[in-house]
Structures are given as C-alpha cells and as structure tokens.
Amino acid sequence: MEFSALFLAVAMAMAVAWRGSRRLALALFAIVLIASAATYLHHATDVLKLSF
C-alpha cells in the first residue's frame, strides 16, 4: 500500500514540476524522498529470514 502511495506522490511531484509551482514541486520531492528513506529503513530493520 505504501509503495502505491509513493508512486502516486512521485507522479504528482512530476506533474507539479511540469505544470505547477516550482516551490510545491520541491516540497513534494522532499516529502517523497523522506518517505522513501523511512520506508527503506523500516524494511531494512525487519528481521531477515536467513537462508543458511
């Protein structure tokens, strides 16, 4: 679910960068970047099912 939201947010940031305000595009980019980093850290701190 969070990945769908991230893709949608990126698409919105792209559309705003192309048609809308530069400041809003920069703000959306920052939000998506932070959310992506948080998502990565959430998965990176999961317990791994080790294969050996």
Added chain:
Amino acid sequence: MTRAQALTLNALALYGVALVLAVAFAAQLVLGELPCPLCLLQRIQFAMLAIGPILNIRFGPRPSHYALSLFAAVLGATVAGRQMLLHILPGDAGYGSALLGYHYYTWAFIGFAAAVVLIALVLLFDRQFEPGTGDDARIGSFARTAAWLVIALTLLNVASTVLECGFRACPDNPTVYELLKSVR
C-alpha cells in the same frame, strides 16, 4: 555547454529514465517477475531521478535541480546496494532472473552510480546557468514527449503496484497480483 544543449541533455536523461522503467515493466510482464518491495523502492528512486530534469526543462537549469537528482541517485544506490548484499553469499541464487549476467538490482546500482557521475560531469559546465545566453527557446516536442512519457510510466507503476499489493503491505516475494486474486 549552452543552455539549449543542457536542456537537450536533460531531455535525453528523461528518455533514459523512461527506458529503465520500461525495461522493468518488460521483466514484470514478459517474464512474470513481480517486483519485490526493494525492487519497487528502486523503481521509485528512478522515477525521482526524473524530477530534476523536468524542473530544468520547465524553469531552466539550476544546480538545485541537479541536486534533487543526486539525492534520488544516492538513495537508489543505497537500496540497490542493500539488495545486492542480501544475496551476496556464495550459493545464493539472487532475486529474479539475470540480464547479461547481472540481476536487475545490480544493474540498478550501476545505473544510479552512473547517474551520480553523469550529473557531476554536467555540473562542470557553468555556462548553462548564465541568464540570457541567447538560447531561450520554448520547450520543444522532444522534451515535452520525454516528460509526459516518464509521467505516464510512473502512473502505470501506480496501477501495477495497486494490482500487485492490493491495499495491504506488499509481499516480500510476490508471485501473484493480490488485487486480481481477491476479485476472482
């Protein structure tokens, strides 16, 4: 490098991002290999790479726009690097199939690293940032098509991810489209 040349390079970068997203879809649709959470995160960072060039084409080249792409490339390389390390032990088959001997996450790492180097190269040329260099052309169809292509591929990824994960957490090793499974 003039402003017009820089804008052409930025448009080419958008076509490059579009190509990466399209190849990822090809692996998904033709080979039936659904993207895992880390794979999706890498696709998101490739899409994020495009925002810098879109801003450059729309508002003119600025170092800050290139910086956005650098941030996306560094985070993307981190995610791809983690996936490489998860499968680095001898005997580990890796995740998904290989293309020319490398898995897709390895190619992603190479792509993000290449993006960092290429952005650094482009930033060497200051003339693109000078106002009134005489190349103030309107946005041509080449750049316009590139921008819309990347936006369309990103929206396709929204649809694909909703189908794959439904409205729950995405599975670690996806094999079916969850939303399609639940409507049958």
